[in-house]
Amino acid sequence: MIPAAVEYTRPSTVDAAIEVLADEDAKVLAGGQSLIPLLRLRLSAPTVLVDLGALADLRGVRQDGDDLVIGAMTTYDAILRDPLVGRYAPLLAAATQTVGDRQVRHLGTIGGSLAHADPAGDLPAVSLALDATMEVTGASGTRSVPATEFFVDYLTTALAPGELLTAVRVPNNRVAQGWALVGVAALCRRDNGNIADIRVALANMAPTPVRATAVETALTGAQAHHTAIIPACDRAAEGTSPADDLSASAGYRRHLACVLTKRAITGCIAGYVDET
Ligand SMILES: Cc1cc2nc3c(=O)[nH]c(=O)nc-3n(C[C@H](O)[C@H](O)[C@H](O)COP(=O)(O)OP(=O)(O)OC[C@H]3O[C@@H](n4cnc5c(N)ncnc54)[C@H](O)[C@@H]3O)c2cc1C
Numbered sequence: 001m002i003p004a005a006v007e008y009t010r011p012s013t014v015d016a017a018i019e020v021l022a023d024e025d026a027k028v029l030a031g032g033q034s035l036i037p038l039l040r041l042r043l044s045a046p047t048v049l050v051d052l053g054a055l056a057d058l059r060g061v062r063q064d065g066d067d068l069v070i071g072a073m074t075t076y077d078a079i080l081r082d083p084l085v086g087r088y089a090p091l092l093a094a095a096t097q098t099v100g101d102r103q104v105r106h107l108g109t110i111g112g113s114l115a116h117a118d119p120a121g122d123l124p125a126v127s128l129a130l131d132a133t134m135e136v137t138g139a140s141g142t143r144s145v146p147a148t149e150f151f152v153d154y155l156t157t158a159l160a161p162g163e164l165l166t167a168v169r170v171p172n173n174r175v176a177q178g179w180a181l182v183g184v185a186a187l188c189r190r191d192n193g194n195i196a197d198i199r200v201a202l203a204n205m206a207p208t209p210v211r212a213t214a215v216e217t218a219l220t221g222a223q224a225h226h227t228a229i230i231p232a233c234d235r236a237a238e239g240t241s242p243a244d245d246l247s248a249s250a251g252y253r254r255h256l257a258c259v260l261t262k263r264a265i266t267g268c269i270a271g272y273v274d275e276t
Pocket of ligand 1: 027028029030031032033034035036052072073098099100101104107108109110111112113115116118120121122123159163164165166
């Protein structure tokens, strides 16, 4: 369907956008991925559309003290490619990867996703888990709304009429130290459903990094199937001499080596290209 006639404006400052939004029939347009279909179906019929596309201040990710501040007009695609998000909020990157298709990720914005508040949407739940805070600006100034108070009802948020979501503030969830209790690196080459070649290396299971040779021997030439992989991985700690210290017991490290080897090899096989 063709949307009803609507006045269109593309302000160049947040203040100018807020001024137009004072009109109670005005509606914000971000990436249009949810709004345009509603306009076409005439389920939404504003008199003015306020396109935020020219507001460069609302795009991008920056670090502010311990927080990441993500502009409301930052697209899914930009979030996925942002090194700060990858480093400090990998959950956000992982969830964004699964949103829609390339076109939706190229146009859709984090602000649009949160303001739309679709209960099936990915980022509203992620913002709750990340303990995010929404930065909201209106004619009477700026306020912060925790994610726990932002989602009020079906497709309804705590945004008051005339208010704009300008940014999402995400606390840095990265721990300062990330020494592995145990680490596993695996590479494999598959040939016709069998494992033609496999290398598995373990960190922190001996005074030096070591190869899990029992696993490699058991799996070389075996079927690339969990019936072969699981029992082979139970042998990951064979021949190792892990430390027994304040961080973990030797027994726990042996157990972890088996669990992580299973995950690494399963991931390797599932994501197989030529060598993973
Ligand atoms: C084919 C398809 C597949 C999709 N798949 C998924 C999926 O797998 N997972 C998922 O989570 N989502 C999915 N979506 C929805 C998508 O995430 C939308 O992009 C998102 O819901 C809206 O973002 P937008 O930037 O396009 O906002 P718009 O559509 O422009 O706006 C949505 C609503 O939010 C308001 N709004 C937008 N920005 C602001 C702001 N800064 N301040 C105040 N109000 C604002 C608008 O007025 C409108 O009411 C899909 C959409 C499509 C079309």
